[in-house]
Amino acid sequence: MKVNAQSVNFVADAKLIDFVQKRMDKLETFYDKVIGSDVHLKVENTSAKENKIVEIKLLIPRDKLIVKKQCKSFEEAVDSACDSLERKLVKKKEKMRAKA
Numbered sequence: 001m002k003v004n005a006q007s008v009n010f011v012a013d014a015k016l017i018d019f020v021q022k023r024m025d026k027l028e029t030f031y032d033k034v035i036g037s038d039v040h041l042k043v044e045n046t047s048a049k050e051n052k053i054v055e056i057k058l059l060i061p062r063d064k065l066i067v068k069k070q071c072k073s074f075e076e077a078v079d080s081a082c083d084s085l086e087r088k089l090v091k092k093k094e095k096m097r098a099k100a
Contacts, residue, residue: 001028002036009043016041016074023082027058031089035059041074056081058089065089 003024005017020039028034042053050070054077058065067084071077 001025001034003039004036005039005041007041009045010041012041012074019075020078023078024056027082027085027089030086031060031093033061035061039078044070052077054078054081056085058085060089060092063092065092 001024003021005012005020020041024037024039036059038057038059040053040055042055044051044053049072052072052074053068053070054074055068056066056078058067065085065088067081067088069077069081069084071080
């Protein structure tokens with residue numbers, strides 16, 4: 001899957017980008033028609049510990065799914081966002097099967 005990762009207010013290292021790519025690739029096991037995705041990694045300038053924001057836009061035929069999560073680390077936020085996307089993809093696939 002084509003993953004377009006962008007980092008805002010910081011420079012993402014290769015390890016983080018690889019983690020995002022591997023985690024996003026796992027989504028294809030739930031829905032095989034995924035076209036691509038845009039991942040925005042942001043650091044909010046606050047004193048709170050949960051200042052890492054991950055926003056994922058997943059492109060699928062005739063639709064797009066958007067999830068935004070805020071956590072202490074980017075890895076935790078990406079995992080949480082991908083879990084939400086997995087549930088959405090399973091629900092979408094079940095709806096498609098019900099129509100057919």
